[in-house]
Amino acid sequence: xxxxxxxxxxxxxxxxxxxxxxxxxxxxxxxxxxxxxxxxxxxxxxxxxxxxxxxxxxxxxxxxxxxxxxxxxxxxxxxxxxxxxxxxxxxxxxxxxxxxxxxxxxxxxxxxxxxxxxxxxxxxxxxxxxxxxxxxxxxxxxxxxxxxxxxxxxxxxxxxxxxxxxxxxxxxxxxxxxxxxxxxxxxxxxxxxxxxxxxxxxxxxxxxxxxxxxxxxxxxxxxxxxxxxxxxxxxxxxxxxxxxxxxxxxxxxxxxxxxxxxxxxxxxxxxxxxxxxxxxxxxxxxxxxxxxxxxxxxxxxxxxxxxxxxxxxxxxxxxxxxxxxxxxxxxxxxxxxxxxxxxxxxxxxxxxxxxxxx
Amino acid sequence: xxxxxxxxxxxxxxxxxxxxxxxxxxxxxxxxxxxxxxxxxxxxxxxxxxxxxxxxxxxxxxxxxxxxxxxxxxxxxxxxxxxxxxxxxxxxxxxxxxxxxxxxxxxxxxxxxxxxxxxxxxxxxxxxxxxxxxxxxxxxxxxxxxxxxxxxxxxxxxxxxxxxxxxxxxxxxxxxxxxxxxxxxxxxxxxxxxxxxxxxxxxxxxxxxxxxxxxxxxxxxxxxxxxxxxxxxxxxxxxxxxxxxxxxxxxxxxxxxxxxxxxxxxxxxxxxxxxxxxxxxxxxxxxxxxxxxxxxxxxxxxxxxxxxxxxxxxxxxxxxxxxxxxxxxxxxxxxxxxxxxxxxxxxxxxxxxxxxxx
Numbered sequence: 159x160x161x162x163x164x165x166x167x168x169x170x171x172x173x174x175x176x177x178x179x180x181x182x183x184x185x186x187x188x189x190x191x192x193x194x195x196x197x198x199x200x201x202x203x204x205x206x207x208x209x210x211x212x213x214x215x216x217x218x219x220x221x222x223x224x225x226x227x228x229x230x231x232x233x234x235x236x237x238x239x240x241x242x243x244x245x246x247x248x249x250x251x252x253x254x255x256x257x258x259x260x261x262x263x264x265x266x267x268x269x270x271x272x273x274x275x276x277x278x279x280x281x282x283x284x285x286x287x288x289x290x291x292x293x294x295x296x297x298x299x300x301x302x303x304x305x306x307x308x309x310x311x312x313x314x315x316x317x318x319x320x321x322x323x324x325x326x327x328x329x330x331x332x333x334x335x336x337x338x339x340x341x342x343x344x345x346x347x348x349x350x351x352x353x354x355x356x357x358x359x360x361x362x363x364x365x366x367x368x369x370x371x372x373x374x375x376x377x378x379x380x381x382x383x384x385x386x387x388x389x390x391x392x393x394x395x396x397x398x399x400x401x402x403x404x405x406x407x408x409x410x411x412x413x414x415x416x417x418x419x420x421x422x423x424x425x426x427x428x429x430x431x432x433x434x435x436x437x438x439x440x441x442x443x444x445x446x447x448x449x450x451x452x453x454x455x456x457x458x459x460x461x462x463x464x465x466x467x468x469x470x471x472x473x474x475x476x477x478x479x480x481x482x483x484x485x486x487x488x489x490x491x492x493x494x495x496x497x498x499x500x501x502x503x504x505x506x507x508x509x510x511x512x513x514x515x516x
Numbered sequence: 517x518x519x520x521x522x523x524x525x526x527x528x529x530x531x532x533x534x535x536x537x538x539x540x541x542x543x544x545x546x547x548x549x550x551x552x553x554x555x556x557x558x559x560x561x562x563x564x565x566x567x568x569x570x571x572x573x574x575x576x577x578x579x580x581x582x583x584x585x586x587x588x589x590x591x592x593x594x595x596x597x598x599x600x601x602x603x604x605x606x607x608x609x610x611x612x613x614x615x616x617x618x619x620x621x622x623x624x625x626x627x628x629x630x631x632x633x634x635x636x637x638x639x640x641x642x643x644x645x646x647x648x649x650x651x652x653x654x655x656x657x658x659x660x661x662x663x664x665x666x667x668x669x670x671x672x673x674x675x676x677x678x679x680x681x682x683x684x685x686x687x688x689x690x691x692x693x694x695x696x697x698x699x700x701x702x703x704x705x706x707x708x709x710x711x712x713x714x715x716x717x718x719x720x721x722x723x724x725x726x727x728x729x730x731x732x733x734x735x736x737x738x739x740x741x742x743x744x745x746x747x748x749x750x751x752x753x754x755x756x757x758x759x760x761x762x763x764x765x766x767x768x769x770x771x772x773x774x775x776x777x778x779x780x781x782x783x784x785x786x787x788x789x790x791x792x793x794x795x796x797x798x799x800x801x802x803x804x805x806x807x808x809x810x811x812x813x814x815x816x817x818x819x820x821x822x823x824x825x826x827x828x829x830x831x832x833x834x835x836x837x838x839x840x841x842x843x844x845x846x847x848x849x850x851x852x853x854x855x856x857x858x859x860x861x862x863x864x865x866x867x868x869x870x871x872x873x874x
Contacts, residue, residue: 170610177621203767205541301764302764303767338554339544
């Protein structure tokens with residue numbers, strides 16, 4: 159059972175999860191497409207070892223024509239390559255108090271890769287969904303125990319969601335074969351949702367005639383006000399901007415030191431719900447804001463670059479902040495308290511970067 | 517100033533370091549060559565962003581003919597590709613008590629890549645070391661503050677060490693251009709030492725007429741019995757074996773669950789000092805040991821695979837251990853107490869994997 163804690167220190171288990179589940183170095187926000195090995199990872203159990211030569215993906219359940227596709231057959235289908243910004247729904251969890259004991263993300267559970275694969279919809283159409291089908295279940299080869307329940311990692315989407323043209327079965331990342339840690343040989347990509355929907359190491363796809371009630375669907379990944387609250391499911395990424403922390407860091411504290419002058423500050427911003435409309439920068443902890451220059455978004459599901467020239471001519475300590483607003487009008491809360499929820503999901507409170515100008 | 521603590525919990529700063537400094541997933545020990553993105557990372561400051569087109573490496577100091585080489589000029593020199601097992605000298609730090617407050621590695625600061633580059637020796641010969649030269653200093657482009665001292669990360673080697681034919685200036689990893697996080701466009705590889713010697717993002721190479729006294733050389737990376745002890749410098753990797761934890765994990769605790777039966781256990785073993793002679797396996801916490809089968813080592817500086825068929829026909833809780841011994845006769849201590857030192861370096865106490873057989 160997941161627990162929550164008010165401790166400002168972290169358990170050995172949380173540190174173990176931080177060592178396995180790689181964060182993106184925020185200086186990597188310089189790259190429109192995150193280099194392989196810098197992209198964040200969230201791996202619930204172990205990385206499975208799957209032979210791509212003998213790999214087969216069964217598509218079954220409530221379908222007229224069950225399929226069984228080899229990797230070569232999947233690669234022979236029409237291919238698309240799309241940049242998708244991915245974020246873990248637990249990003250920012252360590253900034254909440256009390257916090258859920260799980261992956262202790264600060265703000266680095268992000269990345270934007272170019273995924274290559276084939277659209278899911280035509281495969282489901284070929285299998286012929288029966289009228290009774292209400293959800294599509296995606297099961298991974300990764301198996302383990304969570305909250306005392308042994309299971310393969312698996313998540314479902316409504317038939318309507320699954321048939322959206324953006325849904326991809328991906329076998330490539332940044333022009334290379336999918337690396338083992340990102341779901342080789344085949345994974346799902348759900349571009350606008352948080353990462354938990356993009357099931358890795360696909361073992362099978364099953365059309366269901368009733369909603370899936372597995373632990374990763376019905377118990378985890380809910381926005382809950384308390385342990386007892388049934389809550390609402392986590393779905394699309396909320397608006398979020400991050401900056402490359404300027405200056406040079408202290409090794410341990412990561413506090414930044416800058417020289418007096420004009421400081422170019424850059425970063426990326428995204429929202430799963432709609433394109434980014436505005437990015438604002440603050441050098442006084444969010445009391446006053448100024449518009450940053452917004453660059454083009456890397457495709458509909460990528461992220462948008464932004465830039466701000468900060469005039470730092472007065473020595474002192476500053477708290478730099480950045481805030482994104484999307485076209486739908488959603489923006490980011492100033493304080494993590496406004497993002498608080500029991501499981502520690504989708505904390506998109508504004509990033510705060512303390513810097514010393516000397 | 518680094519501190520030590522007896523707390524069994526970890527600070528927010530330690531967690532931050534764990535999120536940036538990626539560990540290798542131990543199930544990745546299955547691969548003789550670690551896939552890019554699974555190899556461990558230790559990045560003191562920020563990953564610098566260096567344009568490979570305008571990149572130049574000056575070689576100067578106590579030399580007759582100072583050089584300035586572009587990346588193309590370096591790539592035009594004779595190229596070699598060698599597998600090198602790399603381990604952070606802080607690996608296992610979190611297992612010590614009290615522990616130094618720094619990167620809180622459990623046991624995952626490992627990886628074995630195929631590095632491509634050109635030998636360093638001929639470049640130093642071309643530059644013509646003067647008789648006064650006693651050390652070669654390698655300076656990185658990564659700059660920051662540690663223990664209150666602002667500096668570029670830099671480390672030296674004695675002239676004798678630097679001229680060994682194994683020393684490599686590497687621009688490739690696993691057949692690809694060096695990724696940014698591993699030192700692009702050019703890094704040093706010191707194959708038998710712990711990772712801190714393999715300076716990334718090389719900015720310059722300087723022949724010195726007296727020993728280098730920088731913080732990363734003279735203060736950090738020493739095996740010390742106390743804060744006041746000057747200690748001895750950390751150099752070669754000590755013998756170490758790790759296993760792929762068998763069975764399936766619990767998400768948070770990572771405790772393993774196995775079914776009754778014959779359990780294939782595999783892993784890798786290495787030592788910087790000499791080849792591996794023997795790997796032993798224990799299922800009773802190190803009270804009794806049995807020889808594992810030892811596979812071929814991946815080159816002189818790679819790691820050796822090992823295999824053990826564990827007969828687990830009795831339900832219960834077990835503690836699996838593995839221990840390597842090298843040809844020089846060095847082996848691993850059973851308990852972290854025997855590895856204890858002030859900075860938390862080279863803790864090669866045997867790995868202990870608790871498992872439930874059901």
